[in-house]
Amino acid sequence: MKRLKFAALSTTLLLAAGTVQAGSTFDAVKERGYVQCGVNSGLPGFALADSKGVWKGIDIDMCRSIAAMMFGDAEKFKATPLTSQQRFTALQSGEVDVLTRNSTATMIRDTTLGLMSTGINYYDSQGVLVKKSLGVKSAAELDGAAVCVLQGTTTELNLADWFRAHKLEFKPVVIETSEGGFRTFEAGRCDVVTSDKSQLASLRASSATPDDYIILPENFSKEPLGPMVRQGDDEWFMVARWALNAWIEAEEYGITSENVDEMLKSNNPNVQRILGVSGDMAKGLGLDAKWAYNIVKQIGNYGQSFERNIGQGSPLKLERGLNALWTDGGLMYGWPLR
Template sequence: MKFLKLALVGAALVAANTAVQAGPTFDAVKKKGFVQCGTNTGLAGFSAPDSKGVWSGLDIDLCRAFAATMFGDSTKFKVTPLTAQQRFTALQSGEIDVLVRNTTQTMTRDTSLGLIGVAVNFYDSQGIMVRKDSGIKSAKELNGATICVQPGTTTELNLADWFRANKLTFKPVVIEKLDEVVRAFVSGRCDAYTTDKSGLASSRSSLDKPDNYVILPEDFSKEPLGPLVRQGDEQWLNVVRWSFNAMVEAEEYGITQKNVDEMLKSTNPNIQRILGVTPGMGKNLGVDEKWAFNIIKAVGNYGESFERNIGKNTPLKLERGLNQQWTKGGILYAWPIR
């Protein structure tokens, strides 16, 4: 009788585990043959189309990575450009499979929207930009200023918190679309413009005379940016999470687009697991064993993506900073593929 009870408990656990593994989004993506990514409407370096409508950027590279994991083909994704106010509804409704739109991971978003943050692909902070000829050197000199900000963002809330904490006042100019916010700031409708510092650098890089604008030194907040998925679909969450982790671990172990084929011969057991030489990781995800190899071959490792899209040799000229590997003074630390 005792043995029978144990057997029934074991069967129940297996059944429960099977239920957890069932992935409606995973299955839907497989069936339609592409990943639908929700992105920014146009943020240089992160997600923006060129003159031919081809999208690129740090966030777009993640979309490419998800496609490489699922299909072995990094081109099998589509972009849905979304404003800050549209983004969560689009994911909740199933219009998109994953939101990769420089979105801050917060407790409220994790617990009240039916969504869940998966990883942090860019550690940022909120800042504020002014015209250089204003002579302003600190945000504390902006008492009574008009400030352009997008609605439905942590930016809007952080701005109010920071000014209140510093006993300063300001007049918000709330505009939904990013390009309209930037135009309002450039035209002089606002004394300053606030968003994540990476976003400020991106907007500045697209202006006719970027050197005419300065980003002030204050950090208003912590902004861990990264992809979100719907709650209750662990199999799809794992695809998103581990596609990102593979890019980070690849950089840590020196695996690049150029040497990934040669790295298949490595005797390092960590590299063998990442590249699928030692099988098992792909099976656990429900994809091909070469899933991570396919990502690195098509997209590159995290460092390659960073430097190509937003690094010091791009118009954004961003330093790695916190987004450097943990072994080099940053806080980028991938969960191990093992």
């Protein structure tokens, strides 16, 4: 009994220590002077470093929003490129402060990894990319196909579920990165490649011959993608959550990087609260009253980031679809800043 009690006490102390460590992120980031974000190792439109080492993409803008919120400077961040196998371990270990990498929010990830999603910045679905020369119009025609699939992802599970449900066979060709998988696919080592449709569109756009490929119409799954942080760290969780919500709210109220200074004079109480003109929204976050103003001024609102990185103003030319504002028939719905 004594040994059991001692073991229980030790477990309690370990959990308490873990909570204290997890809860120190906000202060650690402030002291360090920049936000360390885990990002995709290279996905055009979402996270990609150019020839000068400058990172760009909608997931990078999410990271920059947190930096602007914390320091008033969107450039006070560092990006750590992570593969799908590395991403969760890097966040768990404290190597990164937040995962602003295309990662699907699921129950298992929220309940078994010691991590949690802070919201959704892109609603996606899983599909398959094929060469037009294959002559396939539907995934139902892929019985016996060799499929390139990322290891250690929900993509693997969704692929198996879909083929099993449709009583089809497939041969998995396991890959470690999206870019490597696309090269494997181009080389003919697999017949098709499966991933989130946004990733497939990104890979196709970066190809030398994008018109040679099509994304089939079937949706294998729901893929709500968004930032993740460690559990037991409420203060830091709130920062990541409200950075995203301010981004979306700014678009809904028509606040852009171009007109944000003029909008400081707005009589709309919602706009006044978002931009820190009235109310005391920042007090509970421990930040400057202009935290949301800094996000919009330096990065723009959600719609602006979407447009330049993955929308019609980008090589990907993705439609807003589910990622349109709720007022436009989409799912993007910012929580009220009040």
